[in-house]
Amino acid sequence: MKKILEVLQYGDIDIRFNTDLDPVKNPNIVPDVISHTAFAMVTKLWGGNELAVLAMIRALAVADLAVSVNRKQMLRLLDEQSAIMAKTFRDSLKDIESRGVKVMTFAPGVTLSTIKC
Secondary structure, eight states: OOOSOEEEEOSSSOEEEEOSOOTTTOTTHHHHHHHHHHHHHTTTOSOSOHHHHHHHHHHHHHHHHHTOTTHHHHHHHHHHHHHHHHHHHHHHHHHHHHTTOOOOOOOOOOOOOOOOO
16 A cells, blocks of 8 residues: 555644655656546545545645646646546546446536635
8 A cells, every 4th residue: 555645734734744655766656646546536436535535635736726836837737737637538438438338427526615815
């Protein structure tokens, strides 16, 4: 078992991150995590806490964007990379379905709340 990302909160603002993965030593680990995570997100492999997990993943993404040096460039990169992954994933699902395997996908149903400042 590998720890992809562990996020622990020890106090109000004391949040710590840990991972067993090193993308510097193994650059292929990032695309591997993306594809494996995408697969898990459209299957019944979650364990029943899908809504809470997705909410926290999106909270971490928003926090990352909030402190990004060039937020627009980061959003553009995320958009481009996720579009490539989405096409690859859709093509893979079509291939699986063409072999007679039933593929059931479902929307996560979690959206960020509107924050009024």
